[in-house]
Structures are given as structure tokens and as C-alpha cells.
Amino acid sequence: MNERITLRVAIIGAGHIGATHARAWARLADAEIVAIVDPRRDAARALAETIGAVGASVYADADALFAAQGEGVDAVGISVPTALHRVLTETALAAGKHVLCEKPMALTPTDCDAMIAAARIAGKVFTVGQVVRFFPEYANAKRLVESGAVGTPASVRTRRGGDFPHAHDDWYADVSQSGGVIFDLLVHDIDWVQWCFGPIIRVYAQGLTERLADKRLDHLDYALLTCRHETGVVSHLEATWADPGGFATTFEIAGDGGLLTHDSRKASALTKAVRGTGTTVQGGISMPASPLTPDDNPFYRQIAAFAA
Incomplete structure (x- = not known):
């Protein structure tokens, strides 16, 4: 993806799938979870403690993340209700971040096309988490x-x-x-x-x-x-x-x-x-x-x- 020694990752969504992704990221040798985003800040803090991301910052929303830590994040993992996938993907790509978005991609073809277009404009990696391919x-x-x-x-x-x-x-x-x-x-x-x-x-x-x-x-x-x-x-x-x-x-x-x-x-x-x-x-x-x-x-x- 890039030549950084350590990929700095922000997790957006601290629910069941977000936690599953976070545990996987925590195992990756060349990645560091630097932030966790969730409106339920207590859930985000608990997830950070569970996976040992002791230095991770906690934010209530993505805007706060990028305002405070825009240059300190390389990639974003999005695991939130499907209706929010497009807006969060576009926000992250516009901020210059690579994006791994949990399936399904979005609720409409129009939203999917917009997300693909945003990735092309940003020149960043955008992947939808179709994890069954990896079972x-x-x-x-x-x-x-x-x-x-x-x-x-x-x-x-x-x-x-x-x-x-x-x-x-x-x-x-x-x-x-x-x-x-x-x-x-x-x-x-x-x-x-x-x-x-x-x-x-x-x-x-x-x-x-x-x-x-x-x-x-x-x-x-x-x-x-x-x-x-x-x-x-x-x-x-x-x-x-x-x-x-x-x-x-x-x-x-x-x-x-x-x-x-x-x-x-x-x-x-x-x-x-x-x-x-x-x-x-x-x-x-x-x-x-x-x-x-x-x-x-x-x-x-x-x-x-x-x-x-």
C-alpha cells in the first residue's frame, strides 16, 4: 500500500464487527491502531483496552478524528451501520486515507458508484470487506x-x-x-x-x-x-x-x-x-x-x- 514501516490505523465503529477488525489489526506486525471512533466513547475505550491499544485516542465522530489527527492516520477501517458507509468512506478518502469498509458496500448503486469515484479521485486504496473470500x-x-x-x-x-x-x-x-x-x-x-x-x-x-x-x-x-x-x-x-x-x-x-x-x-x-x-x-x-x-x-x- 505504501512504504511506511508502520501503518497507522483508525477504527470507526466499536461494535461487534468493528471489534473483530480491531483484533485482527492488532495482530498485524506493521500496523498500529492510533484511534477508535464511536459515539459510545465508553465502548471505544473498552475496545482499546481489550486489544492493548493503550495509546489510541478516542473520538465520538469521524470529523473530530480528522480534525485532531488528520496527518497521523494512514488508513481507516469502517464498521458502522450500512447507511453510513458512503458518507464516512467519502470523508476518509477526501482526507487522504486508505479505506477498508465492511460489507455491504452501500445501500444503492448510486452510493457505490460515488464511493468508487471518490477513491479514484483521492488515489487511495478502497476495499470492501467481503471476508468470505478469505475463509x-x-x-x-x-x-x-x-x-x-x-x-x-x-x-x-x-x-x-x-x-x-x-x-x-x-x-x-x-x-x-x-x-x-x-x-x-x-x-x-x-x-x-x-x-x-x-x-x-x-x-x-x-x-x-x-x-x-x-x-x-x-x-x-x-x-x-x-x-x-x-x-x-x-x-x-x-x-x-x-x-x-x-x-x-x-x-x-x-x-x-x-x-x-x-x-x-x-x-x-x-x-x-x-x-x-x-x-x-x-x-x-x-x-x-x-x-x-x-x-x-x-x-x-x-x-x-x-x-x-
């Missing part, structure tokens, strides 16, 4: 497909879901802030299947919405997309906020030479079945015992790639 099982599946492990791929099924996410001010329940389950969860799989199988050219979508009586807000609890890719592959992408059994992910990639499957609830994270042999290989594909072991933490790998 070993997903990255290995892409590698195996490209090596011909399933022959010519024909169809893909993904599922991602868990219980409804309750965050500060319950902002996920407000679709105007979060974008709902498609923007929160399904965006991971939309990105991954296009990374693996090419651009989507046609979509058929269905969803179920539940009304929250207490706040009179509607939120999309379930979504199912059937997509046709330029390559001819058909993908079925499913996401839910209505599964009380805990968060889990699965995928299935079928081709004329075999089948790759993944289920995060099973010990063998990636399974290959070979067509015509009647055999299934479990654990025969090199995988870490956990995708969150120190050397393979996907958030760390994502941040290291951004900082490189």
Missing part, C-alpha cells in the same frame, strides 16, 4: 473447482443463516439502515458465487418479511435467489434471520465430475464426492481444524491483504 473452506472450494475437481460446474447451492441479529439501537431491524437479510448475509454468497463462477446475468428472488410489532418496523427474515451466470452455472442462494439453532453456513457445488459440499456444523468442513466411483472423500482436503485458528483467521487474512 479457508470457501477459498479452497474455488481452488478445487478451478483445478477440475468437479469437472465442469453446473449448479451451486448456498445457505447462510442464524437468529435475528440484535445490535446497538436495533439498527438491523430498520431496512433503511441495514438493507435487511440480503445485504447483511446473502451479500457474502452473491459475491462468492460471482468470484467463482462469473457474473450473474439473471435473478429470480423471493422473500418473507416479518413485522415487528414493538417498533412497527418490517424486516426481511428470509430470502431465496435463483441466479443464472454468464458461464451457464445456476446458483441457488438462501439466507435467513429466522433460525434459532445458531449461525451456520453450507454450500454444494455440483459438476459433471463430482460434488463439493461444505457444512460449518460438521467436523469435515469440505467434502468431495467423485462421480462414477461411488466414493466420498472426507478430510482428504487440507483444511485447518477451525477457520479461526491464528494463522488462518479470515479477518486477519483480509486485513493483511488490504495492508500489503
